[in-house]
Amino acid sequence: MLQELSIRHFAIIDALELSFEKGLTVLTGETGAGKSIIIDALQLLTGGRGSGEFVRHGEKKAEIEGMFTLHDHHPCFDVCREFGIEAEEGAVILRREISAAGKSVCRVNGKMVTLAILREIGARLLDIHGQHEHQELMNAGSHLRLLDDFGGLPIKQAKEQYKEIYNRYDQLHTEIRRLSENEQNLAHRLDLIQFQFNEIEKAELKRGEEEKLESERQQLANFEKLFAALSEAYSTLSGEGKALDWLGLSVNGLEAAAGINKEFKPLHDAAANSFYVLEDTVRDLSSALDTLEFNPARLNEIESRLNEINQLKRKYGATIDDILQYEEKIAQEMDQLTHRETHISRLQKELAEVEAALTLEGKKLSKLRRASAKQLEEAIHRELKELYMEKTVFHVHFHSESGQFKKEGMDQVEFYMTTNPGEPLKPLVKIASGGEMSRVMLAMKTIFSKHQGVTSIIFDEVDTGVSGRVAQAIGEKIYKIAVHSQVLCISHLPQVAAMADTHLYIQKSHDSKRTNTIVTPLNDEEKAAEIGRMISGVEMTDLTKKHAKELLALSAKIKHSAV
Template identity: 80%
Template sequence: MLQELSIRHFAIIDSLALSFERGLTVLTGETGAGKSIIIDALQLLTGGRGSGEFVRHGEKKAEIEGMFAIHKGHPCVPICREFGIDVDEEAIILRREISAAGKSVCRINGKMVTLSILREIGARLMDIHGQHEHQELMNAASHIRLLDDFGGASILKARGQYEEVYGRYAYLQSEIRRLSENDQHLAHRLDLIQFQLNEIEKAALVSGEEEKLEAERQQLANFEKLYGALSEAYNALSGDGKALDWLGLSINGLESAAEINEEYKSLHESAANSFYVLEDTVRDVSSLLDTLEFNPERLNEIQSRLNEISQLKRKYGATIDEILQYGASIAEEIDQLTHRDTHVNRLQKELEEAEFDVEAEGKKLSVLRSEAAAQLEKAIHRELKELYMEKTVFNVNIQNESGQFKKDGMDQIEFYMTTNPGEPLKPLVKIASGGEMSRVMLAMKTIFSRHQGVTSIIFDEVDTGVSGRVAQAIGEKIYKIAVHSQVLCISHLPQVAAMADTHLYIQKNLEGARTSTTVTPLSEEEKAAEIGRMISGVEMTDLTKEHARELLSLSAKLKHSAV
């Protein structure tokens, strides 16, 4: 849900900060006041294309920032974590800056991201529908997903099972194609990987070898410094008048004191223990000095081996372990190419088994989709009837052919419709007019919002071109969607505005020589006045005011029954 929106230096908006609530928020105002500019800002915030033309004249950049409340388990959370974005499962903050030169900077929870990532996250936070924007309905490729979402957990589980076996099926197909390529290409490939394997095997690499060689090289390269440091430590501890000698004298003194007073016995014991520890240290340092030997030939050998490893890392992997893994993989590939016919025959048998599994899972999925399609058709017809499209016939057209497998199943799904009795069903995109499409979209959203949970849905003048009882029905339908989702709606219809939980009035003001847009939340009395203006135009009469109050009273009853 969109909670806060901040817009600065965007088009004719100088600075604007808005808070939003759940339910239905309606934005009204005169044509040209800047209502659609706010929607433009939201589109850019969620990944829409931007340009320097959006920046307010005289300013360096436009800034748009929005805070969205999310519920636990929201689909944005795993996506954010995949891209290294910190998220606390309570809120997500999107920010978009566009410079006058057209450069765009996108951030999610303070982390800079690409426009594609912003678009991917934004699509799961906000659903924007303009007067001519019904992409999901007009794009037949999205219909299968819409049906699956409607079908719920049973279809999603069946689809997951299908995708699992399909993944195996597709892998086997690709392997067979790879092993069935032309002989010349495979011969070249075999020569290449055989050379690579020989080079790796000849090197006789050992896991962890590089680290040990680096440590030994470091010691040999700093031999003089190391020898000097150990000698200095040894000389300071051992010999006449050195640390151990003086510590021995202090032990004798403490021993004499302890004989006089037993309270000093612990001091004597502590000093004695320190003496024995230092004696062990002196012996260890002496042993190291005896074993240290500078060997320039060994240093050259190590450097040569490290250079060889470095060359192999540039070719085959970032570490020795990766090089060894690559060697194992090409050894397996060499075996496959050398015994190609045997492998192809084995893969063909596995493919036959996988095809049987895919078809079985695909048929199960098709049955569930057919059942969901029948339920969806009934639900859409109910919603369309309430929108005075009772003569309309909506159909989920499902085509499938045995053996034709795709990633999402065996089904080809497209929504068909006819708005006139006696006319044949045709694809949705070829049938519906603008006004009809708005009502079909509202019917779909009413249904899908119940399954998708709380999200933010924006309607930008989708009620254009309708009036009377249809306008009233659209207002009721938008409010029903808002029961399950946050809805922001720009409208010129008083019937829609009367259904609002929150009513924002947008107006254009002249401040000095500049034009700016302001947004004002309306009280109940102001809301009645604005609805009266929408009914009658500029001139307000007592009858208009009474009509507005009556419309608000009727809407309150309808809202109560909708809940």
Template identity: 60%
Template sequence: MLSELSIKNFAIIETLSISLEKGLTVLTGETGAGKSIIIDAIHLLVGGRGSSDFVRYGEDRAEIEGLFLLQKMSHPIFKKALELGIEIEDDMIVLRRDIYKSGKSVCRINGKLVTISVLREIGSTLVDIHGQHEHQELMDETKHLSLLDQFGKDKVTAALEEYGQVYRNYEKTLRKLNSLNENEQQMAHRLDLIQFQLSEIQAANLKLNEDEKLLEERKRLSNFERIHEAVQLSYNGLRGEQKGLDWLGLVMNNLEDAAVLNPDYKELAESVSNSYYVLEDAARTLRSELDNLEFDPQRLNEIEDRITEINQLKRKYGPSIAAILEYGAKIDEEIETLQNKETHIEQLQKELVSLKKDLMVEGKELTSVRSHFAKELTRAIHHELKELYMQKTVFEVRMAKLENQFSANGMDQVEFYLTANPGEPLKPLSKIASGGELSRIMLALKSIFSKHQEVTSIIFDEVDTGVSGRVAQAIAEKIHKVSIDSQVLCISHLPQVAAMADTHLYIAKATKDGRTKTTVKALTEEEKIREIGRMISGAEITDLTKEHAKELLQLAHNTKVY
């Protein structure tokens, strides 16, 4: 759920901080007070298209930040965040978006800078905004298949996974076959190219980690003089008259004499004696190193040439010797395939026929499972529409076979059809006219899919326009029903909807120092009565209006309880 929303310098909002609760939150207020501006801010927060026009006049940037609390580990955002490298701690995620007056937009998720596309991808799992003219997934026929699959839950997922395993093998085999069936001239050119490449790699006779060893050897040869000087000085410091070992030998002999006279010096004498013999061994090693140190300019030239050769191969075939050798093995296999093309084509064609049969079996099983849930969904939608006084409306989930037969999602094409008037033909849901009828249809669909989409928050922006009376009451009850499974924010002008609110926020605007500001206030019970009364009768609120408002609130309470 969206727990905290902070808005600064956005349109007519100077600064606003709203704490939101579970259940149904209704936003009401006079026209132009800024209700829709708050929804616009949330829309931008989850990846909507931004504009410098949103920045409050006279300010450099608008800032929007939202804290979302995640209540289910099964929520799809955890998987998406993992894929995108975004850490989620304590089941909380913070989205932030800054829009500058230059038009630049900066997005962050849990403090990490992200692109607008990533923000939109994450945001789509958190918030679903539905306005009278903005119907999102439910009005997009390309999304109907996934909505049906969500409704089918585990059974569809299992069937789709079985199908998907075969489909991936089918696609892989098909790509190989298509590659072998390319133009003969192209194939000949390809064969010539990779034969040359393999010959070049093999001629180099590369060894793993060879480049690292060469670089180390080059470093030693390039610094020969400095190394030789350092070793020589080290040896000279230890060996020779009045040098290190002479003085240390003197100390050792004197301490040994002292230890004979006083046992307290025995441990110290042994320590110095050990150091003497260790340094004596070091001196012998240094002498041996000096005898063996030789500078070979020819070897340095050979190393430089070999490193250059390896680097040229890296530029062509891979960033490392391991990658070059791997590429060589790959094209060696491809050469064998191209040279024996006909045999491989015949083998792949047999594999493809077998896979196609398996794919058809799995595809039909997936279609069968979807057909079952399509009927279940149809029944569920009709039940919801009946509760919204649309019992004569006919809804249908239409399934058809894909023209290309197979896709990653199966063999099916799904689209929702509907007619609200008896005698009229069913039409695609995407072509239904807007208005009060459409609001009820969308609410019926939302009531079903809110349980399956796992969206954290659903926002209804004046979806109740054009309805009244018993239909308004039905819509209020339906919106509250949706809020049982998902947090719902709703801008409404219907008193019936306002009465159903678990939290009622009043949006107002005022002028101060010549500037318009928007404020938000959570209403007390008495303030709710006055606001619902205003929604019923307009500006003048009478005692009768208040009684009507109280009656609505009591009715809403009884409906929610029972």
């Protein structure tokens, strides 16, 4: 859920800190008080388009920040991990800054991100539904996914099985298409990789060779320093009156002491061990000095070989291992191109087998979808009936073509509807707008909000154009959605406001010739007064107060029965 929202220097808002609760939060107030400005801020926070016009006059930038608390397996965390964003303790914090010049800075959990990434994460946190903004429900491209979400685990499992086979099907198609390209292009490709293969093969590269050559070059290039250092070490340790000689005298003295008192034997043993180790070291140093020689010709050979390796690295890979892997890859490709017809025949045979398996899985998936579509149609009709649209017909239309395999299956799905008896079904995106559209959208949201996993749903005056019993039905429907998702709703209808778990009143204030927006949480008495104002307008009568309290009491009963 959206838990905290901070807005600074945004439009007529100077500074606003809001805390939100679970369930249904209704925002009311006079027209122009700033209700929709808060929604605008949330749209920008989740990746909406911004401009310098949003920055409060006289300020350098607008700042919007929101904290969302999520359950451990929320899909938003997968997106965060995909983009390397740390997300711990079940919370995600979004931040958006817009300068007066129109420049935008986006952050998720403190990490700077692009607007596209912010938008992708925001889409899993907020679903803003306005009077003219129906988002994915009005996007035919998302209807198949919504149907699959509604279908639940059986469709999910069938899709996974289908996709596993589809991935192999796609690979085979790509291979056959590549091997069936223009013969002249393939001949050019074969000539190129043959040349590359010969060049790599001629070099006779060995794994680990470069590291050994670098070490040897380092030694030869610093021969004088190395020889001087080893000579100094040897002369310091070996010879009369040097370290090894003095250590031998110490061992002899400790041996005599241990003969007198056994307590000194550990000291003698330690010194003797050190003497033998140092003696071995002197012997090794002597051997190293004897074998050490400066060979300018060898240094030139090494330089030439390393240069050859670097030339190959520039062409074929960052390391010798990469180059050898590339050699293996083009060797396989050479074999495929040389014996192209044989490979195409083998791949086509496998493709036919995969197509048969994919058709079976595709039909299985399609059957599950069609069964789920019937259930969805029935559920939508029930919801529409409760919204006094019992004559509306909703239909899940399938565009299926045999043998047309796509990543999501063999089906294309679009929601169709007619709101008037006798009229033909039309795509959902083409049906009437206004109060009728608001009810259709609410019916669908009631169904899909249980399956979409969106943290918060925002309704921005979706109840425009309705009244009376329809308004009451819309209020109940919005509350029903709030049982499964946090809902924020801007409304002018008292029937909707009466259903609120939290009621926020928005008003303008004027201070030092500046206008500002203030948000006030209402207690029970204040809530009744505000609903009364919504019923009667400016003048508040005893009868209006009575009607407001009756409406609140009725709403309390409805809410209690809905739990």
